[in-house]
Amino acid sequence: MRQRRIPTIVGLLAISAGGLLLALPELGGGLLPRVVATLLTVGVGAAAVVLAARELFDSDDPELRLPTPESRPPYRVPGAAFAERLDRISTVGRRAVDDADEWDGPRERTPRERVYASLHELAVDVLGRTDGDRPGAAADRLADGAWTDDEAAAAFFADGLCPPLPRRASLPLVRPELPVVRRARHAVAELAERLAADAPDPDSRPAPVETVGDGESADEYWPTADLPRTRSTGRTRRVAVAVLLASAGGVVMGVPGAVLTAAFGVALAGAARVREPTADIELTRTLEPRTPSPGSTVEVTVTVRNVGETTVPDLRLLDGVPAGLSVRSGSPRLTTALRPGTERSFSYTLTAVPGTHAFESPFVIAGDFAGARETVRTVAVTGGQDSLACGFERRSDDAGAPREQATQMPGQQKAGVTGSGVEFDSLRAYRPGDPASRIDWHHRAKTGDLATVEFQEPRRPRVAVVVDARRAAYVAATPGDVPAPRHGASAxxxxxxxxxxxxxxxxxxxxxxxxxxxxxxxxxxxxxxVRTHLASESAVPWTPPSKPTQIGDAVDDLTARLNPDVQVVVVSPLCDDDGVALVRQLEGAGHSVSVVSPDCTDPSTVAGAYAHLARESRLSTLRGHDIPVRDWDPATPLGEVQAHAASV
Amino acid sequence: MPRASDRDRPSASGLPRFSAGVSAISVLTVVGLVATDPASLAFAAIGGLAVGVGLLRRSEFALTSGVSGLFVAVLQAGANGSPEWVLGATVPIVLAWVTARHALRLGAQVGSAAPTLRVELVHTVSVVVLLTAGGGIGYLIYRSVTGTPSPLALGLLLLAVVAFTVSLR
Structure with missing residues (x-):
């Protein structure tokens, strides 16, 4: 404040002296005042220009990082990596493949080589499953192109990685699709058709890939770290530059009008100093209905009330829509101006998805009258509801007949040891102390020896359900859809x-x-x-974890917690090879593992079809190792079979 | 299943219409005011185009350059005219700049899906009142001077303007 006082005093003195001189012009006569006036004008003008330059190169307050409450955090789409690899195929890779000779030593593989390698592996697997080809025979069929009628698809594997280029490809600024990319798309479509999936149209050129959530762009959903704060909109700084330049220029060039315009700037800058931008408001939120069924619409109404003494001239509000919900209609944002004691409501609708969704504290941006400064903070909602519960209900369809339960009570798993039980196992020689009820009297009558009957001991199985919520598992059929781990939590x-x-x-x-x-x-x-943890964000959050998971460590953690006889049900989208590794390593650690896999692939695009095929191949790998896998479409409710998959 | 492109389009795609309209009308007013002088008209036209580009492409740099162009056009047209004319012609320039910046900020923070008219009206009215008051006081001081003011008085007034700007920064 002290720094501002000196220039203010100087300004007041100067304006008083100037006013005096204007009123009494005879005081300013003579030689001395003329010299002083020239020096003063030149000096102050130069100082104004220097100050203006300094202001000009000064930087603004950091930009506001506002959340996007309308939609979920964007998730990766399965197959995005493949699409990106296809996008990156260029003529450069062609040259690298051409130039390769054995003297170069190892070099990094070009995108087209990687696409080839992954597609070849996939094609061998698909041919093995559909036609029963052994890997060698499948590779031969791929190499001679006899596996399909589609010429482009056959040529991808048969004609090498550098097919002749169209003439247009060598023109500058033209980027026609390279033949190898077209062939790769046809190959994917052909393979998808073989597996009777909805084959994508191979001739539709895919839109350029949006790289979503590959790490850097995946920000925090509700960034409240540096709040509350008051920031300048940068206007006062620009006004100051304009005033300094206009007045200095006007005096030097003798244009009084230019100097006069400085009055506008002083008015704008001065108004910003009059009052701190504040907003004393109270928020209420109502949800209708409070416990919706999945897929239904929830209407959210937010009321803002000015409980302060002063008018709030410029209020902007972003309601804290939970990360798991997306807005169906309306906008969760509001702008308004409120006199003291008045209130304003706005409403929007959300699409409910299973889970317990806690609303975030809304962002409130309060500006001043002139629009020069604004205060950003979060305001807690004081009235009404702040969370929405959907789904995760107890099963009510079959309440289990008592008789069925009676037979299930002894346990469905054989313990591997013998003793008392129901099911006969073997006969052994009597040992003193054996209960009389287990002596086989028929045997005694026949042979005269005492023998004891051994039954199989039943044991109650114990099950651990493990949800795959690794970073790589956060995939969704479309970028704004529900991610696989949340489907996993429901399952x-x-x-x-x-x-x-x-x-x-x-x-x-x-x-x-x-x-x-x-x-x-x-x-x-x-x-x-279990319900609370899986429904809320505490077990499976809506935002992907920031770091990838080491499968070995995760399996070590799990096996340290689980007895070896505990069966494990892994719920994983199996959209990367680490998912398979997780299941295999748990199986290797001695657990009996079964898998429920929500299918989040969308086979209607080429990249999606690739991801679909790769996932099918992973499922069949697991089934090949005698691990029961349930392929589940999240659009349908998880049937009863999954529960049995756990206890098989 | 709704496609992502339909549902997740960022809402910050549109600009508030009222502020953008005020800005456009102000620019047209300036162009109309300087239309008599070909050189000024050229400056104003280029400046107006730059303001339009700045609004459409959300470029602060284009906006500021455009407004500077308009100001240069007004100074050029009014160099030999009365200071009152320069003062009056600067009002729509400042208004265009302030409302355009406000529109950009609202567009970025709120988007066009939410109604913004109320806030825009309050902002525009307050800015017009401020400009009228500030310009009026400046003009009254200017008019209160009779005869030829002494250079020392002008120098002192310049010092006052700079000192106030520094203190208000």
Whole structure:
């Protein structure tokens, strides 16, 4: 403040002296005032220009980082990596492939070589499954092009990586599609057709790939780190530059009008100093309905009330839509001006998806009258609801007939040891102390020796449901759709709910996101804990974890928590090879593993079809290792079969 | 299943119409005011185009350059005219600049999906009142001087302007 006082005093003195001189012009006569006046004008003018230059190169306050409440954080689409690789195929790679000779030593593979390698592997796998070809025979058929009628698809594997280029390709600024890319697309479409998937149209050129969420761009959903703060919009700085330049220029060039315009600038800059931009407001939010069913519409109404003493001239508000919900209609943003005591409401609708969604604190930006400064902060909602619960209900369809439960109670798993039980296992010589009820009297009558019957001991199985929430597992059919781990959380809950109904102890854990682990046990309190954890963001958040997960470490963590006899149900989209590695390593650690895999691929595009094929290939790899895999389309409710998959 | 492109289009795509309209009308007013002088008209036309580009492409640099062009056009047209004319012709320039910046900021923070008319009206009215008051006071001081003011008085007034600008920064 002290720094501002001196120039203010100087300004007041100068304006008083100037006014005096204007009123009494005879005071300014004579030689001395003339010299002083010239020096003063030149000096102040030069100082004004220097100050203006300094202001000009000064930087603005950092830009506001505002969230996008309308949509979920964007997720990767399965096959995005393949699409990107196709995009990166260029004539440069062609030269690199041409120039390659054995003297160069190892070099980095070009995009077209990588596409070839991954497609070749996939094609061998697909031919093996559809036609029963052995890998060698499949590779031969690919090499001679006999596997398909589509010439372009056949040529991709048969004619090498550098097909003749169209003439246009050598023109500058023209980027026609390279033949190798077209052939790769045809090959994917042909393979997809073989597996009876909805084959994509190979001749539709894909739109350029948007790189979504490959790390850097995946910001925090609700960035509140540097709030609250007051920032300048940068206007006062620009006004100051204009005033300094206009007045200095006007005096030097003798244009009084230019100097007069400085009055506008002083007025604009001065008004910004009059009052701090503040907003004393109160927020209320209502949700209708409060517990919607998945896919239905929820209407959100937010009311803003000015509870302060002064008018809020410029208020901007972003409601804190939970990360898992997306806006269907309307806008969760509001601008308004509020007199004291008045209020304003706005509403928008959301599409409900399963989960317990907690609303964030809304962003409030309050500007001043002149629009020179603004205060940014979050304001907690004081009235109404701040979370929305959808789905994750207890199964009510079949409440299990009592008789069925009676047979299930002894347990469905053989313990591998013998003793008392129901099912006959073997006969052994009597040992003193054996219970009399287990002596085989028929045997005694026949042979005269005492013998004891051994039964198979039943044991209750124990199950751990593990949701794959690694960074790579956060894929969705479209970038704004529900990501696979959230589908996984729904599936995990319905599996756990079913098993708990059967009296089987269930534990729940995640791989990747956070460190959620609920030990294997039973009971209503446990069921509620499972529901709370899986429905809310605490176990499987809506934003992907920032770091990739090391599969080895994750498996070590899990095996340290699980007894070897605990069966594991892994819920994973299997959209990368690490998902398969996770399942295989758990199996290797001695657990009996089964897999439920939500299918988040969209085979209607070439890249999506590639991801679909690669996922099918992973599923068949797992099935080849005798691991039961349930392929689940998240659009349909998870049937009862999954629960059985757990206890097989 | 709705495609991502339909649903997740960022809402910050449109500009608030009222502020953008005020800005455009102000620019046209300036162009009309300087239309008598060919050189000024050229400057004003280029400046007006730059303001339009700045609004459409959300480029602050184009906006500021355009407004500077308009100001140069007004100074050029009014160099030999009365200071009152320069003062009056500068009002739409400042208004165009301020409302355009406000429109850009609203567009970035709120987008066009939410209604913004109320805030825009309040902002435009307050800016017009401020400009009228500031310009009026400046003009009154200017008119209160009779005869030829002494150079020392002008120098002192320049010093006052600079000192106030520094203190208000």
């Amino acid at each position: 995990a809950y319905s599996i756990a709910d079913r098993l708990l109904d059967d009296g089987i102890p269930v534990g729940v854990g995640t791989v990747g996101a956070g460190d959620c682990w609920l030990p294997t046990t039973t009971g209503e309190a446990h069921r509620e804990a």
